[in-house]
Amino acid sequence: MTQGPSVLVAGGANLDVKCRADRPVVMRTSNPGTTTVACGGVARNVAERLARRGTAVRLLTILGEDAAGERIARETLAAGVDMSLCLRAALPTGSYTAVLDPEGELVVAVAAMHILDALDAAAIAAREEAIREAAFVVADANLSPPALAHLAGLAAAHGRPLALEPVSVAKAARLGPILAAGVPVALMTPNRDELAALTGLPVDGETALAAAARMLHGRGVRRLAVGLGAHGVFLSTAEGEIAVLPALAAGRARDVTGAGDAALAGTVFGLASGWDFTAAVSEGQRMAAAVVTRRDDAAAQEEIER
Ligand SMILES: Nc1ncnc2c1ncn2[C@@H]1O[C@H](COP(=O)(O)OP(=O)(O)O)[C@@H](O)[C@H]1O
Ligand SMILES: O=c1[nH]cc([C@@H]2O[C@H](COP(=O)(O)O)[C@@H](O)[C@H]2O)c(=O)[nH]1
Numbered sequence: 001m002t003q004g005p006s007v008l009v010a011g012g013a014n015l016d017v018k019c020r021a022d023r024p025v026v027m028r029t030s031n032p033g034t035t036t037v038a039c040g041g042v043a044r045n046v047a048e049r050l051a052r053r054g055t056a057v058r059l060l061t062i063l064g065e066d067a068a069g070e071r072i073a074r075e076t077l078a079a080g081v082d083m084s085l086c087l088r089a090a091l092p093t094g095s096y097t098a099v100l101d102p103e104g105e106l107v108v109a110v111a112a113m114h115i116l117d118a119l120d121a122a123a124i125a126a127r128e129e130a131i132r133e134a135a136f137v138v139a140d141a142n143l144s145p146p147a148l149a150h151l152a153g154l155a156a157a158h159g160r161p162l163a164l165e166p167v168s169v170a171k172a173a174r175l176g177p178i179l180a181a182g183v184p185v186a187l188m189t190p191n192r193d194e195l196a197a198l199t200g201l202p203v204d205g206e207t208a209l210a211a212a213a214r215m216l217h218g219r220g221v222r223r224l225a226v227g228l229g230a231h232g233v234f235l236s237t238a239e240g241e242i243a244v245l246p247a248l249a250a251g252r253a254r255d256v257t258g259a260g261d262a263a264l265a266g267t268v269f270g271l272a273s274g275w276d277f278t279a280a281v282s283e284g285q286r287m288a289a290a291v292v293t294r295r296d297d298a299a300a301q302e303e304i305e306r
Helices: 042-052 067-078 114-118 121-125 128-133 145-157 169-180 192-199 205-217 259-272 277-292
Strands: 003-010 014-021 033-040 055-060 062-064 087-089 094-100 106-112 136-140 162-165 223-227 233-237 242-245 302-305
Touching: 003 042, 003 128, 014 067, 033 042, 033 067, 042 055, 042 067, 042 136, 042 259, 062 067, 062 114, 087 114, 121 128, 121 145, 128 145, 136 145, 136 259, 145 162, 145 169, 162 259, 169 192, 192 205, 192 223, 205 223, 205 233, 205 242, 223 259, 223 277, 233 277, 242 277, 259 277
Parallel strands: 003 055, 003 136, 014 094, 062 087, 136 162
Antiparallel strands: 014 033, 033 302, 094 106, 223 233, 233 242
């Protein structure tokens, strides 16, 4: 059963194919390993985590009219996410293919998400009522720049708090125009590399992180939670609050895919519930720890042994 404020999450949905090699990867030959297939995509992951936390959540994404789209629609709905805002198109559903080394570190990743270009500004405009109704709006940088700009503008026009997730170093640049326009951003959740890409500043150590954070605060970002992987999270507010919270599962991680998405979901859950920022970020760390230790989604994974 859902409770509390409703959250609208807009962005990408993928079918994730992850290949974990048993031995160091040698290119151009067959590597022994294990492949898993699961639903993914930043916005979809965030929406699922929020739903499992008991939040009323609507996902705004685009799925193909193919088997991957059917699977994502079915499983995400079953997790408790309202899928009524989603678009379908006669295009391939987004996919994410990652090869991990024996320790689970990423060797190569390909995100094939051209379908997101069909979720355009007009599609966002047609869903203005849902944006107005939401207590919190989350957008990931899988959205095209025009869609992002339109969504951010509508969230601001209706006074809805907006969270932005940069997704990757390459996609972080898509958030630049929103920052340049001075649109109020309630929360941004880059990891360290994305923060460096967004600011062009060094991000080694707390002093450097604080300086980079100040630059974003000067561009309208009220709260920042910077994922530090096994080192936890650095948080900073425009009011000058700064802290580092430790990762709760340090040394116990089994698979860190989607960890940042869970941390974002927990933080949004807390903020939308009226908690102070530190308490909200702590909830994010708790939910990230549950994901990296894979306590609760073994059943959702389809194992293909080779
Ligand atoms: N190796 C790890 N061990 C323990 N916790 C981790 C690990 N990697 C990530 N986490 C948890 O997930 C959160 C988000 O992960 P992070 O890697 O910082 O973001 P992203 O997934 O966006 O790159 C961290 O703040 C931490 O709580
Ligand atoms: O350009 C993108 N890369 C990766 C993802 C998604 O992010 C998750 C993995 O990201 P990370 O390694 O940051 O946990 C996967 O679910 C994947 O589908 C995405 O939406 N867009």
